[in-house]
Amino acid sequence: MKLFYDAWYRFGSPPWVGGPRSELVELVSSGRLTPGRALDLGCGEGDNAIFLAQHGFTVTALDFAPSAIAKARRKARTAGVEVELLVDDLTDLRHVNGQFDLLVDYGTLDDLGGRDRDVYIREVLPLAAPGSQFLLWCFEWDLRRWERIVKSILPFGNLALAPGEAERRLGRFFEVDRVDGESDLPTWPGGWAAYLMPEGSIRRRTSTPQEYQRDGRWPAVLGPSVQAMTGAIAASWLGEVVHNALSLPAAVLLGPETLGPGAVSVGR
Ligand SMILES: C[S@@+](CC[C@H](N)C(=O)[O-])C[C@H]1O[C@@H](n2cnc3c(N)ncnc32)[C@H](O)[C@@H]1O
Numbered sequence: 059m060k061l062f063y064d065a066w067y068r069f070g071s072p073p074w075v076g077g078p079r080s081e082l083v084e085l086v087s088s089g090r091l092t093p094g095r096a097l098d099l100g101c102g103e104g105d106n107a108i109f110l111a112q113h114g115f116t117v118t119a120l121d122f123a124p125s126a127i128a129k130a131r132r133k134a135r136t137a138g139v140e141v142e143l144l145v146d147d148l149t150d151l152r153h154v155n156g157q158f159d160l161l162v163d164y165g166t167l168d169d170l171g172g173r174d175r176d177v178y179i180r181e182v183l184p185l186a187a188p189g190s191q192f193l194l195w196c197f198e199w200d201l202r203r204w205e206r207i208v209k210s211i212l213p214f215g216n217l218a219l220a221p222g223e224a225e226r227r228l229g230r231f232f233e234v235d236r237v238d239g240e241s242d243l244p245t246w247p248g249g250w251a252a253y254l255m256p257e258g259s260i261r262r263r264t265s266t267p268q269e270y271q272r273d274g275r276w277p278a279v280l281g282p283s284v285q286a287m288t289g290a291i292a293a294s295w296l297g298e299v300v301h302n303a304l305s306l307p308a309a310v311l312l313g314p315e316t317l318g319p320g321a322v323s324v325g326r
Contacts, residue, residue, distance in 0.1 A: 059169070059215055060122050060147070067103065068125035075102060078109035079164055081195065081238055081252045086113050090254070091193070094159030097185060099148055100166025104130025104141060110162075111139035120146040120154055149177045157187035168196035171215040179227060192232055192255040194224060198239065199248030217247070224253050233258045 066072050085091045086109070093114035098107040101119035103126055111117045111134070121127055124145050134141045146153045148166065161182065170178055186192065197218035201209065209217055221241065225234045232255035239251030 063123040064125050067123050067129060074165060078106050079195065082106055082193065091160060096160040096162060097158040099161060099163040101130060102126050104133055106162055106164060107141045108134055108137050108139055111141050118142040118154060120144040122147040148181055149174050151181045158185055159190055161186060161190060161192040164195045167194060168219050169215050174215060175227060183231060186257050188257055190257040194253045196251060197247050198251040228255060231258060232256065
């Protein structure tokens with residue numbers, strides 16, 4: 059994946075390059091997103107990051123393709139803005155620190171395979187603070203059979219989030235609000251969505267990023283209680299099996315009246 063993207067930026071110009079994205083422009087122009095610390099996750103050539111810097115944000119932007127970051131540096135210099143540009147991998151962040159008021163992801167999470175999506179969320183959550191906003195743009199549709207086959211052959215992680223997946227993955231930490239999108243398109247790709255997600259501090263109380271990290275996809279509060287419940291059911295089932303195993307032969311040999319209350323009936 060990384061080599062593939064790096065070569066694409068180095069030797070060509072990917073189709074998504076070409077200025078800041080319309081939803082981001084609209085949200086900033088309307089004042090719904092106000093200046094603060096912003097982090098662009100998978101920034102490519104940095105068009106969104108540069109736009110944010112031009113509008114008063116203090117911007118960090120990262121991408122795992124070194125050639126994308128080199129191009130973004132040149133563009134930022136030409137635009138006369140300061141953007142902290144880092145080569146870093148969202149499935150193993152090493153260079154980005156601190157917390158941000160705005161996280162922006164245009165087309166990166168949907169690129170990742172299922173397990174890497176979990177890892178990405180674990181890596182990114184600590185970078186959000188109470189009150190942060192997360193702007194996520196992704197392809198979103200249910201992959202058709204032939205798309206699943208093509209995906210398994212090509213060196214892409216993935217193509218799209220499934221409908222409902224953003225809520226399922228991020229709804230524990232953010233208020234997931236779909237601000238734009240198109241579904242069930244007869245053309246290819248089959249749909250897309252833009253989510254603006256304020257950090258949901260109430261939800262976070264039941265599952266912090268650290269708990270998510272420790273327990274994988276289960277909220278920590280659920281983990282121990284489900285384990286306890288499962289243990290109790292198993293213990294009670296085992297008790298009944300042992301009880302019946304001992305009582306049945308005893309009742310046959312000695313008669314049920316010898317066993318006291320609760321003994322099994324042998325049909326007499
Ligand atoms: C579809 S492009 C979008 C680029 C940019 N956000 C834009 O809108 O122009 C996805 C970007 O994510 C980057 N990327 C994919 N997986 C990544 C990872 N694990 N860590 C960091 N960047 C990644 C790719 O190099 C690519 O630049």
